Amino acid sequence: MKERTLRLRAIKKLIRAHRIRSQEVLLTQLQNEGFQVTQATLSRDLKYLKVGKVSEGDEGYFYALPSDDDRRESERHHIQDFLRGYISLEFSRPVGVIRTLTGHANSVAIALDSLHLEGLIGTIAGDDAVLVVLAENITGEQFLETLRTRIPEFEE
Known part of the structure; x- marks a missing residue:
């Protein structure tokens, strides 16, 4: 570990x-x-x-440490930030690009980083796009499944 x-x-x-x-x-x-x-x-x-x-x-x-209620509220806030700005996601090997509404890339990247999704190494945000870097053993489809599990409202 x-x-x-x-x-x-x-x-x-x-x-x-x-x-x-x-x-x-x-x-x-x-x-x-x-x-x-x-x-x-x-x-x-x-x-x-x-x-x-x-x-x-x-x-x-x-x-x-924050209470369970505080953690759930914080997670809900991050999920809403992600959904509010997200447009699309496309992968090429362990790297993906999330297209966002103009000005929303930073909040989408922060949301993903804050959700501590398995296999996500990190993000880099521009103005309307987020670069997503996955662990070597994680596929784009596995990451999408993780997103669908953590964010039930996510449809891709």
Whole structure:
């Protein structure tokens, strides 16, 4: 399993198990778990996981993961952004091009990246097109099936 995936799991486990009040404390705990991570990487990981701070009154704040309701609402928002801008999708091997309405490519790319679709390595957005790069072992048809599963309203 990739180092990043293991580290993200460890961060979630630590946040769920302890009232962590600062990045410095979390960084130390990760290092105690055997992860060599910089402050900048940890900041990016916390943003990626959508970790927030929750007030504990006079005691200050501690880190918390988003609730299931928050995650579902965020996913629904990304799906709507995708559907609002999407026009078409065409693949050539592990690379695809999504045509979008003018000015919607960025929100479509962000939506795809945020949905963490299996096999999607990443996206690059222009103004009315998104370059989609798939993992070597994923076909365009497999990616389309993943999209149909995650976005039932998607018709291609």
